[in-house]
Amino acid sequence: xxxxxxxxxxxxxxxxxxxxxxxxxxxxxxxxxxxxxxxxxxxxxxxxxxxxxxxxxxxxxxxxxxxxxxxxxxxxxxxxxxxxxxxxxxxxxxxxxxxxxxxxxxxxxxxxxxxxxxxxxxxxxxxxxxxxxxxxxxxxxxxxxxxxxxxxxxxxxxxxxxxxxxxxxxxxxxxxxxxxxxxxxxxxxxxxxxxxxxxxxxxxxxxxxxxxxxxxxxxxxxxxxxxxxxxxxxxxxxxxxxxxxxxxxxxxxxxxxxxxxxxxxxxxxxxxxxxxxxxxxxxxxxxxxxxxxxxxxxxxxxxxxxxxxxxxxxxxxxxxxxxxxx
Amino acid sequence: xxxxxxxxxxxxxxxxxxxxxxxxxxxxxxxxxxxxxxxxxxxxxxxxxxxxxxxxxxxxxxxxxxxxxxxxxxxxxxxxxxxxxxxxxxxxxxxxxxxxxxxxxxxxxxxxxxxxxxxxxxxxxxxxxxxxxxxxxxxxxxxxxxxxxxxxxxxxxxxxxxxxxxxxxxxxxxxxxxxxxxxxxxxxxxxxxxxxxxxxxxxxxxxxxxxxxxxxxxxxxxxxxxxxxxxxxxxxxxxxxxxxxxxxxxxxxxxxxxxxxxxxxxxxxxxxxxxxxxxxxxxxxxxxxxxxxxxxxxxxxxxxxxxxxxxxxxxxxxxxxxxxxxxxxxxxxxxxxxxxxxxxxxxxxxxxxxxxxxxxxxxxxxxxxxxxxxxxxxxxxxxxxxxxxxxxxxxxxxxxxxxxxxxxxxxxxxxxxxxxxxxxxxxxxxxxxxxxxxxxxxxxxxxxxxxxxxxxxxxxxxxxxxxxxxxxxxxxxxxxx
Numbered sequence: 001x002x003x004x005x006x007x008x009x010x011x012x013x014x015x016x017x018x019x020x021x022x023x024x025x026x027x028x029x030x031x032x033x034x035x036x037x038x039x040x041x042x043x044x045x046x047x048x049x050x051x052x053x054x055x056x057x058x059x060x061x062x063x064x065x066x067x068x069x070x071x072x073x074x075x076x077x078x079x080x081x082x083x084x085x086x087x088x089x090x091x092x093x094x095x096x097x098x099x100x101x102x103x104x105x106x107x108x109x110x111x112x113x114x115x116x117x118x119x120x121x122x123x124x125x126x127x128x129x130x131x132x133x134x135x136x137x138x139x140x141x142x143x144x145x146x147x148x149x150x151x152x153x154x155x156x157x158x159x160x161x162x163x164x165x166x167x168x169x170x171x172x173x174x175x176x177x178x179x180x181x182x183x184x185x186x187x188x189x190x191x192x193x194x195x196x197x198x199x200x201x202x203x204x205x206x207x208x209x210x211x212x213x214x215x216x217x218x219x220x221x222x223x224x225x226x227x228x229x230x231x232x233x234x235x236x237x238x239x240x241x242x243x244x245x246x247x248x249x250x251x252x253x254x255x256x257x258x259x260x261x262x263x264x265x266x267x268x269x270x271x272x273x274x275x276x277x278x279x280x281x282x283x284x285x286x287x288x289x290x291x292x293x294x295x296x297x298x299x300x301x302x303x304x305x306x307x308x309x310x311x312x313x314x315x316x317x318x319x320x321x322x323x324x325x326x
Numbered sequence: 327x328x329x330x331x332x333x334x335x336x337x338x339x340x341x342x343x344x345x346x347x348x349x350x351x352x353x354x355x356x357x358x359x360x361x362x363x364x365x366x367x368x369x370x371x372x373x374x375x376x377x378x379x380x381x382x383x384x385x386x387x388x389x390x391x392x393x394x395x396x397x398x399x400x401x402x403x404x405x406x407x408x409x410x411x412x413x414x415x416x417x418x419x420x421x422x423x424x425x426x427x428x429x430x431x432x433x434x435x436x437x438x439x440x441x442x443x444x445x446x447x448x449x450x451x452x453x454x455x456x457x458x459x460x461x462x463x464x465x466x467x468x469x470x471x472x473x474x475x476x477x478x479x480x481x482x483x484x485x486x487x488x489x490x491x492x493x494x495x496x497x498x499x500x501x502x503x504x505x506x507x508x509x510x511x512x513x514x515x516x517x518x519x520x521x522x523x524x525x526x527x528x529x530x531x532x533x534x535x536x537x538x539x540x541x542x543x544x545x546x547x548x549x550x551x552x553x554x555x556x557x558x559x560x561x562x563x564x565x566x567x568x569x570x571x572x573x574x575x576x577x578x579x580x581x582x583x584x585x586x587x588x589x590x591x592x593x594x595x596x597x598x599x600x601x602x603x604x605x606x607x608x609x610x611x612x613x614x615x616x617x618x619x620x621x622x623x624x625x626x627x628x629x630x631x632x633x634x635x636x637x638x639x640x641x642x643x644x645x646x647x648x649x650x651x652x653x654x655x656x657x658x659x660x661x662x663x664x665x666x667x668x669x670x671x672x673x674x675x676x677x678x679x680x681x682x683x684x685x686x687x688x689x690x691x692x693x694x695x696x697x698x699x700x701x702x703x704x705x706x707x708x709x710x711x712x713x714x715x716x717x718x719x720x721x722x723x724x725x726x727x728x729x730x731x732x733x734x735x736x737x738x739x740x741x742x743x744x745x746x747x748x749x750x751x752x753x754x755x756x757x758x759x760x761x762x763x764x765x766x767x768x769x770x771x772x773x774x775x776x777x778x779x780x781x782x783x784x785x786x787x788x789x790x791x792x793x794x795x796x797x798x799x800x801x802x803x804x805x806x807x
Binding site for chain 2: 027
């Protein structure tokens, strides 16, 4: 029977050390190159945006992907021009309050904001998939610039919040950046490409999307409690840094809303949180039921954000009509 | 705990440390525990199957050494019946029940379960052990633990090689040591195996999966690319696993048999199956099915029957490895059986032609032509392996066949993507390595090369893994049953 033939050269410790040493140097060079690409192609990543911001801002927007269309295709600039306020949108796809809090803490370590607009979604307050597990997301890590103080903050989240240590290892070694197949592409979220599209309602697509957002969880009550506590802490951090918090629920099509499980209970908890924390809460969920305002099952298109801004958001951001706190 | 995952690397490091620290006489036991832990990581319940197979092999193996012929035969029959019968039932019972129920008009009970991961492999290892002990070519192992280590050895339990007991057991415990030379070879095999799996196979997979998912609507060019890519995906996936398994074993001083030898450079389909592709399985079928059936020593018709029987059974064995259990595997096995028939039928003719035209027969161009012909025959058979149903396979074949005359004109206009370019480049790289290896083993070339070249080759592999590897824990195709 054929056997593997061992190599003829005897490995030497010195050679092995040299091999590893040169390998580490190559790795460091690749790390530096990947980091350069992150900065060159950066756009949507919240940490990149924080790095790119100069000075303090009037508004920080946080939340999951429903808040992202407000920064698509220059719409954030348009809002700034129309309101005269400096706005920084730090929302990220599929990011719940735990990840949002992480982003806010990093932001506040470098800048200040007078206001915080938090876009709340029911799905983001129940599953680790949208919170602890987002820290390990290779796509997100691949676009997150490296900073030692951010690594230290992430380490604290590993210790205190149960974030997977592999997320920290990945971030520190830059593995996801080196391993990023889209390293040469600009950091654009796929939703931005369909910003001008109008969604043709599809029950199967809506059902699939709702199922994706609401994966089965072991203990929904415990999840809700945990992420509402994370949200309360986020509000507390904002308040301690002098930022006034406004929570909003973004519009979604009516039929899609009917597919979201436990939405009434979530709304109740959100109202209780807002009251307890003394922050404003505005529910725009049913403000724009027409499917023509949406690019897909649940994200506003250009027409949607334009109308939302004109009818509701402009007055909030410009401070003409501050919502009343509970 | 897949080979291409972080938990496995941590497990391996811990196992190596314990292995090195322990005295040699008890190292085998540590490896047995590690193998059990590794297998349990795919489901603790799987251990019941593993222990059952090991127990049956151990008990029946001891009885096959009995002085009484009746006891020996009964032990072999019962042992093989339990192991291979169990494999057949777990693989096919529910599928067969689904198929025949409508014809019988009754509701048959279902098992509602399949065999655990790797069962196809360790059941065949146990069967080989029983037959070898019955034949007297392998002494029965009295130590149940050592036999369990042979069956459960973690590098090979999921997808082989289907190592024989005798060469494995004679290495335990005598050769269990950390040898830097062997370990260095092992690490090189692990890196190359990972490269084949994580870089080549897993970068080809999305193109293949995408085209087969929409086979009736995909363009013929898309299907053609997918079929070519699949040939290399399955090769790199499976041989990558084997290389890693052999490399891991070398870290502990254990040598496993070679399982792949540049299969797509075979000049006949017979050579492909007997000496180049999944060699350990080919040898298994040769030794435990083909020869007992009479092999090539019987009459012509019987010989043809034996060949077809081997390939049909091989098709059945492959059912469930990656793409479900269905008729496609039978078709795949039968098609390869037909290839062997064609080879047998034309062997005399090609020998006579070779005698009359020795210059042409020995020419390199004819060899290349034969390699290409063999590769494309195998390529067609892979369509049946990859497709989920016979109609899907036939759709792929029909659509490609119908479009073949127009493909040269269509190709320049086809919207090739970066995935296609990366896939093609990786395939060319693999072929270059294999062709070089065929002429002179790569490890010899590397050992003789200047250190800068040798190290550059390994850095290219390692950083290829980092930069291009698909590390999202893609499972190995052959370990899915």
